[in-house]
Amino acid sequence: MATTRPVALVTGASSGIGKETARAFVAAGFEVIGTGRKTSGLTPPAGVTYLDLDVASDDSATAAVAEVIDRFGRIDVLVNNAGIGSAGAVEENSVAQAQSVLNINVLGVMRMTKAVLPHMRAQGGGRVINISSVLGVAPQPFMALYVASKHAIEGYSESLDHEVREHGVRVLIVQPAYTKTSFDTNAMQPDTPLPLYAERRRVFDEVMAEAMKDGDDPAVVAKAIVTAATDKKPKLRYTAGPLASRVTTARRLVPAGTFDKQIRKNNRLPA
Numbered sequence: 001m002a003t004t005r006p007v008a009l010v011t012g013a014s015s016g017i018g019k020e021t022a023r024a025f026v027a028a029g030f031e032v033i034g035t036g037r038k039t040s041g042l043t044p045p046a047g048v049t050y051l052d053l054d055v056a057s058d059d060s061a062t063a064a065v066a067e068v069i070d071r072f073g074r075i076d077v078l079v080n081n082a083g084i085g086s087a088g089a090v091e092e093n094s095v096a097q098a099q100s101v102l103n104i105n106v107l108g109v110m111r112m113t114k115a116v117l118p119h120m121r122a123q124g125g126g127r128v129i130n131i132s133s134v135l136g137v138a139p140q141p142f143m144a145l146y147v148a149s150k151h152a153i154e155g156y157s158e159s160l161d162h163e164v165r166e167h168g169v170r171v172l173i174v175q176p177a178y179t180k181t182s183f184d185t186n187a188m189q190p191d192t193p194l195p196l197y198a199e200r201r202r203v204f205d206e207v208m209a210e211a212m213k214d215g216d217d218p219a220v221v222a223k224a225i226v227t228a229a230t231d232k233k234p235k236l237r238y239t240a241g242p243l244a245s246r247v248t249t250a251r252r253l254v255p256a257g258t259f260d261k262q263i264r265k266n267n268r269l270p271a
Contacts, residue, residue, distance in 0.1 A: 005031045007072045008229065009065070011055055011112060012082030014042055016181035017131065020222040021079055022048045028226050033068050035082070055082045055108030065115035074123055077229045078116045080109040081131045085183050086145035087204070088190025089197040097191055098145050105149035110156070113171070117164065125168035129228050130157045131221075132173045134239075134247040138259075141267050142197075142204040146187075158236060172228045172236060177243035178215035184208050203268050216241040 008025040012018040013034025022034040026047035034044060035053035044050040051067065054060040068075055083105045086093065113128050120126030135143065136150035154173060161171040193201075224240035239245045250259060264271060 003031045003072050003074075005029060006076040007031045007033070007068065007074050008077040008079065009033045009035070009068055009075050009116070010079040010081060011035045011053060011108075013044075013048070013050070014039060016183065017176065017179060017218045017221045018079075018081040019045065020218040021081060021225050024219070024222040024226045025077075025229070028230065030077070031072055033072070035064060053082075055080075055112060056103050058111055061108075061111035061115050065112070065119070069119055075116050075119055075126065076123075077127050077129065078112060079129045079131070079225055079229075080112055081225075082108060083131070083149070084146075085187030086143055087184075087187045087208075088193065088201065089142055090144045092190030092193050092197060093145055094191050097188060098148075101145045101188060102149055102152070105146070106152045106156070109153060113160070117169065120169045121164070121167045126170075127229055127234070128157075128160075128169070128171045129225055130171065130173055131225070132157070132175050134175055134177045134244050136173070136175060137251045138247055139263055141263070141269065142201060143187075161236060170234050172234055172238065174221065174224050174228055174238045174240055175244050175248060176216065176221045176224075176240040177247060178211040179218055179221055179240075180212060180215045181218060184212050200269075207267055216243070 008030040010018055010022050010032065013022045014036030018034065022032050023045045025032045032048045033051050034048045035051050037054050039050035039052055042050060051064055053064040084101060086101050109130055130153050132153045133150045135147045136154040140147050157171045157173050164171065221240040224238045228234060228238045239248055
């Protein structure tokens with residue numbers, strides 16, 4: 001069932017940013033396929049087709065892309081949005097936890113990207129949009145695994161973009177700040193908690209809850225993603241919302257010592 005409309009494949013589209021992004025692509029005139037690990041029983045937004053996908057599985061990633069190509073004839077935009085948060089001090093996260101976070105947040109992006117690139121090159125164009133974060137350029141105590149994954153996505157995306165640009169494919173980055181989703185409540189908790197960090201973790205939970213409460217609507221991020229997908233002259237990075245813009249600008253322009261002090265102040269850490 002080939003389509004004359006552009007086709008967008010959005011991972012992690014069963015809720016939050018992914019679901020709003022799927023809606024936004026429909027409004028922009030795209031054929032939209034949204035994925036989740038288990039979509040049976042879920043009602044997709046109008047105009048969206050749901051598809052099961054586990055980005056932590058090579059076979060699942062390959063099969064999902066093949067099914068989209070078979071059903072719709074092409075993939076013009078891949079949005080790598082599926083991911084998982086992490087909490088806890090580094091000492092409290094086992095290596096197994098680190099492997100799990102990186103397998104989803106980094107290797108998941110790589111699996112999906114490798115699966116779509118041959119098709120995009122063959123059709124002479126396409127865009128891969130990787131959802132990073134302001135934490136892809138800034139630190140966040142007690143979220144080191146997640147921060148590491150987003151720093152990795154930044155470097156991977158920028159490097160890959162240079163490799164595939166001559167084939168008509170662009171790899172772009174969208175950087176949200178805090179967004180009103182269930183991200184914090186669904187984050188992976190430390191599997192080896194230490195009393196030493198218990199109070200700092202409690203404070204971190206308070207800081208994070210306040211930040212999420214005051215965060216951007218997911219539609220703000222969705223708008224930035226669709227802009228990245230449709231810009232005639234795309235930029236490598238798109239910030240989503242005013243806070244994201246302020247943080248990324250400060251990271252570039254504010255002296256390192258000043259930026260460091262602000263991180264500690266924001267997280268209620270001793271000077």
